[in-house]
Amino acid sequence: MKVATFGAGCFWCIEACFKDLNGVLDVYPGYAGGQIENPTYEQVCSGNTGHAEVARVEYDENLLSYEQLLEVFWFVHDPTQLNRQGNDIGTQYRSVIFYHDEFQKLESEKYKNRLTEGHVWDNPIVTEISPISNFYRAEAYHHNYFELNPQNMYCQAVVRPKVEKFRKVFSNKLK
Secondary structure (H helix, E strand, O other): OEEEEEEEOOHHHHHHHHOOEOOEEEEEEEEEOOOOOOOOHHHHHOOOOOOEEEEEEEEOOOOOOHHHHHHHHHHOOOOOOOOEEOOEEOHHHOEEEEEOOHHHHHHHHHHHHHHHHOOOOOOOOOOEEEEOOOEEEOOHHHOOHHHHOOOOHHHHHHHHHHHHHHHHHOHHHEO
16 A cells, blocks of 8 residues: 545545545545644634645555556646635645655656646646645544535535546546
């Protein structure tokens, strides 16, 4: 089992996408990169803790490569938006890859450089690539949020369209 940690806006969106991939064993929404221990959702949402909302992905590298996870990461959000994703604004929604080892760092930088050189987006990529320094699981009610709360207005307006687009594009890689 390997572990990867990604921040791409609201963790409800990225958790729902990553957990559908063949080879993913589990996904945990949480907080990483901040200055206080065991922050609450409310503290992180204040924007004062330095944490990003993230998804920690546990995966079987025999079934799913880190590069394939990066492909999904870059697809499911806009990496050109600084400290935001759409209407979600604040440093907790920043685009960030928290690498766990030198391999992940190099692969992340290589992928980012390839996208930059290919001018995939009109605006510059602002994704941060940083070593993982801490990770705290989000409160239990955040786990499987989209699956358990499909009628929630945020899920209807933001999460569902993103997940449906993801499932269409990555249909050959789903469980």
